[in-house]
Amino acid sequence: ARDGESEAVALRAETLEQLKGMGAATTPFPAAPSGTAAAAPAAGSAAGSVPPKPDGSLPVSSLSSMSIDHGAQKPLPKLLQDRVHWLDEYVTLTLAQKRAASPESSPEHQAAQAKVELKNLNEMLSQAASAPETLLPPSFLKTSGKSPAVLVPEMKDAIEATTNEFGEWKGKMETLKSGKADRESKQKARAAERDKVFQRVTTLKAKSAEYESAVTDAQTLEHGRLARERLVNYQWEVRVESLRLQVIEHQIALEVKLADTRDLETQVCHAHLRLAQRMLEQMRARYREASEKEERDLNRAEADEKSKAHWSGDPLERFRARRMAELLALEALVLKSERALATNPSPSFEEQRTLADRADKDFVRIKELLDDGRVSRLDAIRLNNDFRRIGPERE
Numbered sequence: 001a002r003d004g005e006s007e008a009v010a011l012r013a014e015t016l017e018q019l020k021g022m023g024a025a026t027t028p029f030p031a032a033p034s035g036t037a038a039a040a041p042a043a044g045s046a047a048g049s050v051p052p053k054p055d056g057s058l059p060v061s062s063l064s065s066m067s068i069d070h071g072a073q074k075p076l077p078k079l080l081q082d083r084v085h086w087l088d089e090y091v092t093l094t095l096a097q098k099r100a101a102s103p104e105s106s107p108e109h110q111a112a113q114a115k116v117e118l119k120n121l122n123e124m125l126s127q128a129a130s131a132p133e134t135l136l137p138p139s140f141l142k143t144s145g146k147s148p149a150v151l152v153p154e155m156k157d158a159i160e161a162t163t164n165e166f167g168e169w170k171g172k173m174e175t176l177k178s179g180k181a182d183r184e185s186k187q188k189a190r191a192a193e194r195d196k197v198f199q200r201v202t203t204l205k206a207k208s209a210e211y212e213s214a215v216t217d218a219q220t221l222e223h224g225r226l227a228r229e230r231l232v233n234y235q236w237e238v239r240v241e242s243l244r245l246q247v248i249e250h251q252i253a254l255e256v257k258l259a260d261t262r263d264l265e266t267q268v269c270h271a272h273l274r275l276a277q278r279m280l281e282q283m284r285a286r287y288r289e290a291s292e293k294e295e296r297d298l299n300r301a302e303a304d305e306k307s308k309a310h311w312s313g314d315p316l317e318r319f320r321a322r323r324m325a326e327l328l329a330l331e332a333l334v335l336k337s338e339r340a341l342a343t344n345p346s347p348s349f350e351e352q353r354t355l356a357d358r359a360d361k362d363f364v365r366i367k368e369l370l371d372d373g374r375v376s377r378l379d380a381i382r383l384n385n386d387f388r389r390i391g392p393e394r395e
Contacts, residue, residue: 004239005094012087019080079229086236093243100250107257114264121271128278135279140286152294152335155287159342162283166276173269176262187255194248201241207234284342291339295332302328362386 128135137158211231218224302325309321366383369375 004243005091008087008090008094008236012084012091015080015083015087019077019084022077022080076226076229079226079233083229083233083236086233086240090236090240090243093240093247097243097247097250100247100254103254107254107261110258110261111264114261114268118264118268118271121268121275125271125275125278128275132278132282135275135282136286137283140283151290152287155283155290156338156342159280159283159287162276162279166273166280169269169272169276173266173273176266176269180262183255183259187252190248190252190255194245194252197241197245197248201238201245204234204238204241208238287342288339291335295335295339298328298332298335302332 124135140155140158211227211234214227215224215231218227305321305325305328309318309325312318312321369379
């Protein structure tokens with residue numbers, strides 16, 4: 001492939017010199033595409049160039065638009081310009097083949113990394129089964145010498161960070177699941193494209209004798225030269241389409257290898273979710289215990305201030321004690337609200353969807369009852385049960 005690329009670059013430079021000598025317009029060398037495994041012909045090319053598809057797959061050249069008709073007597077500058085386009089496309093496809101055949105991070109390397117990470121996570125989960133406290137961060141373990149008023153904010157921040165991490169892994173898991181169908185669809189499209197390109201290559205190769213006979217049967221020197229130039233263009237067109245076929249085959253093989261890697265990534269995500277879930281359970285239990293202790297301290301302090309306000313003979317001291325009691329009561333209320341938010345997370349997406357589906361079915365059922373006007377005793381009992389359930393669900 002490297003020799004072919006060097007040959008294409010050298011021939012392109014030679015062709016451009018010929019065009020320059022004829023005063024014909026030339027096109028700049030195409031920039032190498034980046035970031036995708038698929039490649040398309042150079043943008044802005046005329047004959048022999050097709051823009052890439054939206055999904056990044058290689059376009060299939062049609063015989064009517066890209067084949068050089070050996071019977072058409074094109075002038076020499078046009079033949080040379082066509083050759084530049086085929087050479088540009090060959091270089092672009094060569095880069096795409098390198099990325100598909102040897103990606104920066106090979107599927108084997110990615111799979112090895114995922115296996116190591118999965119092994120470490122499983123070991124942590126096994127250790128947590130016997131010693132759950134090993135999952136706790138330092139702020140939950142170093143409690144000696146610290147008052148609950150200092151510990152509770154640190155614990156709350158740690159719970160919030162772990163909850164965000166749990167959400168990120170959950171989002172990644174959903175992305176992997178949702179992307180599976182899209183990847184399967186692209187793989188089918190590549191397979192269909194490969195078959196079309198294969199048929200095109202077969203059709204092109206069958207015309208080899210036709211182009212060669214045009215060279216030998218030329219009646220004049222001018223016709224002979226044009227026939228030779230068309231033969232060279234035809235040979236590069238065959239090489240381009242053959243290389244395009246190789247690129248698609250490499251992309252299909254790469255996607256097959258990456259499928260196993262993505263299965264491992266799904267297992268890693270699942271392990272991270274289990275680990276984060278267990279961490280949150282332990283952290284919330286410790287946080288609840290510390291916050292309840294602080295709440296009890298605040299309640300005792302509030303009672304002391306109220307007692308001071310009741311028995312003090314100094315009006316200023318009574319006023320200060322009453323205001324302090326109110327402030328401590330508010331702090332206890334805020335602490336209670338924060339504990340409820342930290343220890344009772346909102347329902348997951350699946351739970352919310354289940355509740356929404358059930359509410360939709362209930363709405364349809366109740367609407368039918370109102371439409372026919374027949375409400376039996378059993379229907380009334382069911383409605384009463386639904387009302388009893390609404391309160392806890394709202395909480």
